[in-house]
Amino acid sequence: MVAPPDNDVLWARALHVTHNGSPALTGVSLGVREGEILAVTGPRGSGKTTLLRCLSGQLLPEQGEVWFNSTPVHNMGPVVRERLRRDRFGWIDPEPHLVPELTAWENVALPLMLRDASHRASKTTAQEWLERLDIGDCARKRPHALLQAQRQRIAIARALVTMPSVIFADEPTAPLHRADRAHVLRTLTTAARSHGITVVLATHDAEVAALADRTVALLDGRRVNTVHLPGAGEPTAPAAGAAGAAASSGSASDGDSDEAEGRAACSLSV
Numbered sequence: 001m002v003a004p005p006d007n008d009v010l011w012a013r014a015l016h017v018t019h020n021g022s023p024a025l026t027g028v029s030l031g032v033r034e035g036e037i038l039a040v041t042g043p044r045g046s047g048k049t050t051l052l053r054c055l056s057g058q059l060l061p062e063q064g065e066v067w068f069n070s071t072p073v074h075n076m077g078p079v080v081r082e083r084l085r086r087d088r089f090g091w092i093d094p095e096p097h098l099v100p101e102l103t104a105w106e107n108v109a110l111p112l113m114l115r116d117a118s119h120r121a122s123k124t125t126a127q128e129w130l131e132r133l134d135i136g137d138c139a140r141k142r143p144h145a146l147l148q149a150q151r152q153r154i155a156i157a158r159a160l161v162t163m164p165s166v167i168f169a170d171e172p173t174a175p176l177h178r179a180d181r182a183h184v185l186r187t188l189t190t191a192a193r194s195h196g197i198t199v200v201l202a203t204h205d206a207e208v209a210a211l212a213d214r215t216v217a218l219l220d221g222r223r224v225n226t227v228h229l230p231g232a233g234e235p236t237a238p239a240a241g242a243a244g245a246a247a248s249s250g251s252a253s254d255g256d257s258d259e260a261e262g263r264a265a266c267s268l269s270v
């Protein structure tokens with residue numbers, strides 16, 4: 001087992017995952033640097049969610065390694081992985097899963113209260129994050145009384161409130177209108193940058209990917225150097241080798257090569 005480079009907060013090598021016998025990741029390797037905003041792009045079904053679930057310790061790969069800060073995640077038992085996820089990682093889903101009975105600030109404060117922070121301190125911190133995300137005036141409202149974009153901001157605040165090392169954001173703006181999408185994304189990336197939080201962002205949208213520092217492209221579960229992504233308003237490319245989602249010049253990477261580790265460019269054809 002070879003230890004990962006020191007400056008990578010996350011590092012994965014030659015990940016193989018199948019779902020019901022069908023390959024979802026085939027030899028994917030990558031490193032994520034501390035404080036970086038990394039977009040994982042590719043058409044629907046290309047393996048983005050599966051990769052984020054492996055990197056965050058939710059899913060163990062059938063083959064391959066995942067390291068977080070030089071600690072092997074793929075060898076951890078379920079209890080230790082669960083603690084790692086709770087203490088060091090945040091997760092944002094495409095749809096905001098909020099507790100309907102709780103107010104906005106209570107939803108945001110929940111992870112702090114689960115860590116035994118005091119009610120008063122949790123409330124103050126939650127309110128600060130709501131204000132940073134421009135929804136301070138929603139603090140006392142329950143999710144049903146809020147717009148989708150406001151609910152998604154609450155989910156983002158909830159992911160940020162514990163100041164995790166890494167936030168995994170799986171298509172975090174997928175259900176939003178274009179204007180909301182850009183605003184919510186900028187809010188997330190600005191907050192992450194100003195607090196040194198690493199973000200791994202899955203998206204099939206070129207405009208979203210353009211906000212990242214670097215892009216890793218997937219196609220049919222493999223790393224590729226380029227993939228055509230639709231921008232807003234353009235129809236989404238179908239998965240699995242379809243026209244409009246073409247990998248460049250056969251350079252799909254099978255894991256271990258330096259090129260595969262390297263700086264995959266994404267052709268952002270908006």
Ligand SMILES: Nc1ncnc2c1ncn2[C@@H]1O[C@H](COP(=O)(O)OP(=O)(O)OP(=O)(O)O)[C@@H](O)[C@H]1O
Nearest residue numbers: 019020024042043044045046047048049050051204
């Ligand atoms: N729980 C599951 N059971 C069976 N197949 C699955 C499961 N999850 C994903 N898959 C399949 O694995 C492949 C990769 O899926 P994944 O969700 O990782 O891709 P994705 O790029 O995130 O797609 P999307 O943008 O649609 O979420 C797809 O073919 C998908 O149908």
